[in-house]
Amino acid sequence: MVDIAAQSKESRQAKSVTVIGAGIIGVLIALQLQREGHRVTLIDKDQPGSGCSFGNAGILARSSFAPLSSPSSIKQVPSWLLNPNGPLSICWGYLYKILPWLTRYLMAGFRSDYQQRGEALQQLTDNSVQLYESLCTFADCRELIEKIDYLQVYRSEKGLLKCEADMQWRRALGYSVDRLDAQALQRLEPALAESFKYAHLIRDHGFVKDPKALLSAFYDKFCALGGEFVQAKVKTIEYHQQQCLVFNDKETLYSDKLVVAAGAFSARVISSTGIHIPLETERGYHVNCAQIDAELQVSRPIMDGDLKYFVTPMNHGLRFAGLVEFGGLDAPLNMDRAKTLEKNAQQMLPGLNTQDASYWMGFRPTLADSMPVISHAPDNPNVLYAFGHQHLGLTCAPMTANIVSDLISGRTPAIDISRFDVQRLL
Ligand SMILES: Cc1cc2nc3c(=O)[nH]c(=O)nc-3n(C[C@H](O)[C@H](O)[C@H](O)COP(=O)(O)OP(=O)(O)OC[C@H]3O[C@@H](n4cnc5c(N)ncnc54)[C@H](O)[C@@H]3O)c2cc1C
Numbered sequence: 423m424v425d426i427a428a429q430s431k432e433s434r435q436a437k438s439v440t441v442i443g444a445g446i447i448g449v450l451i452a453l454q455l456q457r458e459g460h461r462v463t464l465i466d467k468d469q470p471g472s473g474c475s476f477g478n479a480g481i482l483a484r485s486s487f488a489p490l491s492s493p494s495s496i497k498q499v500p501s502w503l504l505n506p507n508g509p510l511s512i513c514w515g516y517l518y519k520i521l522p523w524l525t526r527y528l529m530a531g532f533r534s535d536y537q538q539r540g541e542a543l544q545q546l547t548d549n550s551v552q553l554y555e556s557l558c559t560f561a562d563c564r565e566l567i568e569k570i571d572y573l574q575v576y577r578s579e580k581g582l583l584k585c586e587a588d589m590q591w592r593r594a595l596g597y598s599v600d601r602l603d604a605q606a607l608q609r610l611e612p613a614l615a616e617s618f619k620y621a622h623l624i625r626d627h628g629f630v631k632d633p634k635a636l637l638s639a640f641y642d643k644f645c646a647l648g649g650e651f652v653q654a655k656v657k658t659i660e661y662h663q664q665q666c667l668v669f670n671d672k673e674t675l676y677s678d679k680l681v682v683a684a685g686a687f688s689a690r691v692i693s694s695t696g697i698h699i700p701l702e703t704e705r706g707y708h709v710n711c712a713q714i715d716a717e718l719q720v721s722r723p724i725m726d727g728d729l730k731y732f733v734t735p736m737n738h739g740l741r742f743a744g745l746v747e748f749g750g751l752d753a754p755l756n757m758d759r760a761k762t763l764e765k766n767a768q769q770m771l772p773g774l775n776t777q778d779a780s781y782w783m784g785f786r787p788t789l790a791d792s793m794p795v796i797s798h799a800p801d802n803p804n805v806l807y808a809f810g811h812q813h814l815g816l817t818c819a820p821m822t823a824n825i826v827s828d829l830i831s832g833r834t835p836a837i838d839i840s841r842f843d844v845q846r847l848l
Pocket of ligand 1: 445473474483685743786816
């Protein structure tokens with residue numbers, strides 16, 4: 423007979439936990455677990471915050487819950503691919519590898535559970551600003567986030583109307599979205615090129631003024647609470663009786679529980695256990711311009727709704743971030759794509775000086791149905807997976823950390839997590 427009282431007492435006891443991956447997902451999980459009294463070792467092949475979480479656009483996109491592939495986005499794929507300045511590109515040599523995944527990704531837009539997936543994602547995104555406010559207060563870095571509206575801007579009414587169904591969905595779930603005309607837009611953001619004539623103003627969002635500094639503040643707090651960091655590359659994972667063994671290029675780590683949060687590299691890390699997960703990467707770029715003339719400043723994050731990139735006013739200048747490039751995990755940064763983004767940035771803010779610009783590429787971790795995996799591993803109840811947060815990892819990280827710490831501490835998560843179960847992919 424199962425002794426429920428003994429089981430729940432056991433689940434409340436402090437555990438040793440290894441967390442693989444020190445991106446925003448892994449760091450917030452590690453911080454939450456350490457805060458709850460577990461003994462946490464965080465491991466990363468690089469310094470914390472060197473992966474995709476380093477260079478994102480910083481938006482706490484609480485109403486961006488629509489799955490990536492939708493009937494309307496699929497219609498636009500051919501024109502995006504044909505436009506050299508467009509948001510989407512494929513490294514053609516990689517096409518044969520990615521084709522089965524890409525087919526599932528595109529078909530997901532027509533699946534009958536499209537709406538349910540969006541609503542499940544909204545449970546991860548919706549509270550993000552509030553959760554970050556409380557985390558930042560705890561980690562003493564409140565100045566790194568700002569609550570503000572954000573803008574999505576278009577050159578034509580046709581562009582605006584393409585996004586209207588998405589905005590209607592947001593309004594239906596209680597978000598406030600206004601339409602602006604050219605005059606109202608110019609009053610709000612005078613630096614924007616006059617070619618932008620229409621906009622959606624999406625209220626009550628927030629953004630991070632320096633994503634790397636934010637992650638570092640959480641990491642420092644984790645260390646201050648007694649958490650340990652090991653810089654080493656995880657090679658294999660094994661299970662031995664009740665212990666999880668992580669072999670890296672230096673040593674073997676033993677723990678009661680293991681969390682895999684290695685972003686786009688998670689499938690590679692897990693493959694040593696014989697489990698193969700169809701995780702792909704949507705490579706994205708940023709161009710950071712440090713020297714900005716006062717008249718070119720923008721006062722809030724703005725998304726070019728036609729070409730799908732953002733500009734965010736950060737502590738170290740303006741960051742233009744976006745693009746999706748299908749090209750896998752091994753190809754280096756493609757300077758042509760970075761230059762495309764730079765060209766788009768100069769058209770958005772005429773007169774922008776990009777002489778001192780820095781360029782970056784990061785690997786968004788994406789599953790074909792746009793949903794992350796936040797669940798127990800299929801082969802071991804002591805192992806948890808937390809990856810695949812696509813374009814929304816910064817936004818979803820606090821809620822993901824809460825779910826993982828609930829599962830490790832034997833509590834029932836506050837939200838229904840059935841749609842994030844890895845079983846759907848096996
Ligand atoms: C251009 C761009 C703009 C974006 N803008 C936004 C935005 O505005 N808002 C938002 O919410 N999201 C945004 N995102 C998405 C967001 O950045 C990602 O979803 C998020 O950073 C993923 O975090 P992660 O912790 O899962 O992965 P990562 O940050 O990539 O961390 C994974 C870590 O695992 C480590 N690792 C990998 N393999 C191993 C191994 N074998 N051993 C040890 N360690 C290993 C890596 O070194 C890395 O540090 C954007 C992404 C891009 C590219």
